[in-house]
Amino acid sequence: MTAPIRENLSGLDLRAEIERLRKERNAVILAHYYQKPEIQDLADFVGDSLELSRKAADTDADVIAFCGVKFMAETAKILSPEKIVILPDMDAGCSLEDSCPPEQFKRFREKHPDHIALTYINCSAAVKALSDIIVTSSSAETIISQIPEDQPIIFGPDRHLGGYLNRKFGREMLLWPGVCIVHEAFSETELIKLKAQHPGAPVAAHPECPPHIVDHADYVGSTSGILQFAKTFPGDTLIVATEPHIIHQMELALPEKNFIGAPGADGNCNCNICPYMALNTMEKLYIALRDLKPQIKMEEGLRLAARKSLDRMLEMASGTVGKGDLGKR
Ligand code: 13P
Numbered sequence: 001m002t003a004p005i006r007e008n009l010s011g012l013d014l015r016a017e018i019e020r021l022r023k024e025r026n027a028v029i030l031a032h033y034y035q036k037p038e039i040q041d042l043a044d045f046v047g048d049s050l051e052l053s054r055k056a057a058d059t060d061a062d063v064i065a066f067c068g069v070k071f072m073a074e075t076a077k078i079l080s081p082e083k084i085v086i087l088p089d090m091d092a093g094c095s096l097e098d099s100c101p102p103e104q105f106k107r108f109r110e111k112h113p114d115h116i117a118l119t120y121i122n123c124s125a126a127v128k129a130l131s132d133i134i135v136t137s138s139s140a141e142t143i144i145s146q147i148p149e150d151q152p153i154i155f156g157p158d159r160h161l162g163g164y165l166n167r168k169f170g171r172e173m174l175l176w177p178g179v180c181i182v183h184e185a186f187s188e189t190e191l192i193k194l195k196a197q198h199p200g201a202p203v204a205a206h207p208e209c210p211p212h213i214v215d216h217a218d219y220v221g222s223t224s225g226i227l228q229f230a231k232t233f234p235g236d237t238l239i240v241a242t243e244p245h246i247i248h249q250m251e252l253a254l255p256e257k258n259f260i261g262a263p264g265a266d267g268n269c270n271c272n273i274c275p276y277m278a279l280n281t282m283e284k285l286y287i288a289l290r291d292l293k294p295q296i297k298m299e300e301g302l303r304l305a306a307r308k309s310l311d312r313m314l315e316m317a318s319g320t321v322g323k324g325d326l327g328k329r
């Protein structure tokens, strides 16, 4: 359980304090698109998983304050071991990471020795260390297209992203049975009703969505791909089937357009807010910068093993940053 904040911060101008500490610490603040708007607004960089990995590798800051979830902050530490990496709330996990304990993944690999392991970045450092190549939703297509068709593949831990790639590339990758609880919560019935209320409005979906949602999408891609689609689609209303905090960036870029979060089973999209991402707050970011904790620590042998599969991704995906998408179906 997350420890409650015990001190009284009510008299503090948190934004000004974070600004002061960012300079004092020579810190860079990275935020994923699923963070609260106030955190996105003060971040040095807002991006998808691949972009944030690259930023983490490139920055010359002494401290990386990672406003995202633990596997993302771990990725930053794997790529920048000399830096202090802080995560405002160490309980900010991920249901995909939780679905894939390293010992079980190791046994699964041992049962399929002729398969390579292509693994979604939403996993622990230990699972990265057991994998051959990491992918993000924005690099997966480029990477799969470089793997010979006769090479058997294990894909984990997201069975929906893996299934989407299997369908799109005609592959038969063995899928680990993990899901994202956030994207799993969209309701097809409610989505059909919403589409009927907004005739002609396209649907943009993240490939972590199950097939019954992806099948209604006009565009399928990573968070940065969806954002790019939102900036270029010709209509005035877009239905967005991913975590709704990304809509903040859409509204900043295109205030005249209408962006509607796809609904959950009760018709209310609140169930699609990622509970892990939501653990990060301005208060916790301030405390993390002030105290330089909680910090990501990693044993060097594990870090080096995990780095191999991440480096493989960065090499194979080079040239894809900014495209950020898996393309149209
Ligand atoms: P991307 O930002 O890479 O699309 O990933 C989405 C996600 O699930 C983050 O947890």
Ligand code: SF4
Pocket (backbone or CB within 6 Å): 034, 069, 093, 094, 095, 096, 122, 180, 181, 182, 183, 208, 243, 274, 275, 276, 277
């Ligand atoms: Fe994990 Fe889903 Fe939250 Fe992304 S949105 S961090 S995949 S639980």
